[in-house]
Amino acid sequence: MSQKAANAVPIFDVDNFDAGVDITEVAEDTYQCTSFANCTAFDTAEGLVMVDTGLAALSEHMAEALRAHTDSPVHTVIYTHGHVDHAYGLEPFLVDGQAPPTVIANEAMADRFDRYAQTKQYNEVINGRQFSADPEAADSHDLMDEGMFEWPEHPPTTWYSDDLTVTVGDTTFELHHARGETDDATWLYCPDRDVLCSGDLVTASAPNAGNPQKVQRYPWDWADALREMAALDPATLLPGHGQPAVDDPEAIERRLLGCADYLDTVVDRTLEALNDGAPPHVDIVRDIDLPEPEEPWLQSEYDCGEFIARNVIRYYGGWWTGRPSELKPARRDALAAEIADLVGDAETLATRAEALIEEGEGRLACHLADYALEAAPEDEAVQTAVANVYEERAAAAEDMMSANIFASAVLYANEGRSFR
Numbered sequence: 487m488s489q490k491a492a493n494a495v496p497i498f499d500v501d502n503f504d505a506g507v508d509i510t511e512v513a514e515d516t517y518q519c520t521s522f523a524n525c526t527a528f529d530t531a532e533g534l535v536m537v538d539t540g541l542a543a544l545s546e547h548m549a550e551a552l553r554a555h556t557d558s559p560v561h562t563v564i565y566t567h568g569h570v571d572h573a574y575g576l577e578p579f580l581v582d583g584q585a586p587p588t589v590i591a592n593e594a595m596a597d598r599f600d601r602y603a604q605t606k607q608y609n610e611v612i613n614g615r616q617f618s619a620d621p622e623a624a625d626s627h628d629l630m631d632e633g634m635f636e637w638p639e640h641p642p643t644t645w646y647s648d649d650l651t652v653t654v655g656d657t658t659f660e661l662h663h664a665r666g667e668t669d670d671a672t673w674l675y676c677p678d679r680d681v682l683c684s685g686d687l688v689t690a691s692a693p694n695a696g697n698p699q700k701v702q703r704y705p706w707d708w709a710d711a712l713r714e715m716a717a718l719d720p721a722t723l724l725p726g727h728g729q730p731a732v733d734d735p736e737a738i739e740r741r742l743l744g745c746a747d748y749l750d751t752v753v754d755r756t757l758e759a760l761n762d763g764a765p766p767h768v769d770i771v772r773d774i775d776l777p778e779p780e781e782p783w784l785q786s787e788y789d790c791g792e793f794i795a796r797n798v799i800r801y802y803g804g805w806w807t808g809r810p811s812e813l814k815p816a817r818r819d820a821l822a823a824e825i826a827d828l829v830g831d832a833e834t835l836a837t838r839a840e841a842l843i844e845e846g847e848g849r850l851a852c853h854l855a856d857y858a859l860e861a862a863p864e865d866e867a868v869q870t871a872v873a874n875v876y877e878e879r880a881a882a883a884e885d886m887m888s889a890n891i892f893a894s895a896v897l898y899a900n901e902g903r904s905f906r
């Protein structure tokens with residue numbers, strides 16, 4: 487098993503969730519099971535309608551908690567999207583001898599599972615880095631076990647495109663497709679119980695709309711979906727992660743519209759900067775006046791506004807950084823060797839990087855640290871200095887994605903290699 491980086495933020499440690507399954511009856515015969523990721527069970531005259539199924543490694547605990555309240559078989563399952571913490575945990579919820587449930591998902595989910603199959607190794611590396619800082623730690627985050635890049639054990643049996651209304655045992659569910667963190671998102675409203683299930687379009691922190699290692703996110707469509715949800719004025723909001731909001735329509739509306747405003751503001755200001763005639767260079771991102779909301783559910787704990795802005799630029803612009811030399815760049819080690827030669831040697835760069843990070847210039851320090859390691863990957867003094875720089879950068883990071891990517895840079899520095 488690989489060693490975890492000291493500064494990794496281990497949100498995927500199963501130990502963190504041993505006692506973390508809560509179940510609440512949020513509306514009549516409606517149970518919200520809260521764990522790392524949440525799932526909902528609507529008990530109807532014909533059986534359960536489940537929204538999501540949790541992470542496979544925890545769904546047994548979730549099913550056990552649910553079964554203390556109801557013995558009904560699972561009639562229908564709706565996956566809010568195809569991520570590992572939502573669509574892979576159905577099996578323990580099924581009761582012995584029951585008929586196979588109908589499993590509903592948006593049609594874009596099929597392409598998602600196919601993309602996973604095409605990019606399995608890449609996804610293992612980036613998820614290792616994102617969740618435990620170690621890109622080779624496929625076996626160190628037990629919750630993301632085998633199968634996460636395959637089709638789920640219980641794949642969808644019914645696909646829909648834009649909207650779908652489903653009635654089970656006289657209870658109606660209105661399903662809507664949206665693009666947000668993923669392009670296959672479903673959110674749903676149950677008018678009979680005035681309950682809204684948002685999936686990951688609502689979570690406990692700033693939207694995961696900028697993730698630096700992953701496919702395109704859609705913050706503008708995300709904001710539209712949040713406004714459609716708010717227009718329903720639901721009494722109860724059940725988010726994909728975090729605590730439910732029960733019987734409080736005003737707070738729910740504030741939360742949905744507040745998140746929509748946050749996303750729209752980042753998008754609008756980014757487009758304004760892009761239209762300013764600037765090439766999509768990193769400097770324009772630094773100059774965007776990003777909102778700094780105070781609401782606890784909009785804090786940059788996981789993703790951050792700066793990444794969302796870059797994700798907007800990626801969608802509307804091309805891949806070029808706007809820096810002429812980076813149109814057809816030299817190899818990183820060749821450039822680093824030139825720079826090291828000019829200043830004397832790689833150790834000089836590394837020493838300056840350490841001084842800069844002490845002065846609070848973390849961004850600048852890391853550029854020099856990268857050049858130092860690229861120029862002299864075998865030099866132990868350089869390795870140590872670069873590891874120190876990134877350890878401090880990781881410790882200072884607010885959002886988990888930055889913290890873990892910087893922590894993985896510590897691992898790389900200690901092994902004398904660059905990100906591949």
Ligand SMILES: [Zn+2]
Pocket residue numbers: 523569571572686726727
């Ligand atoms: Zn999730």
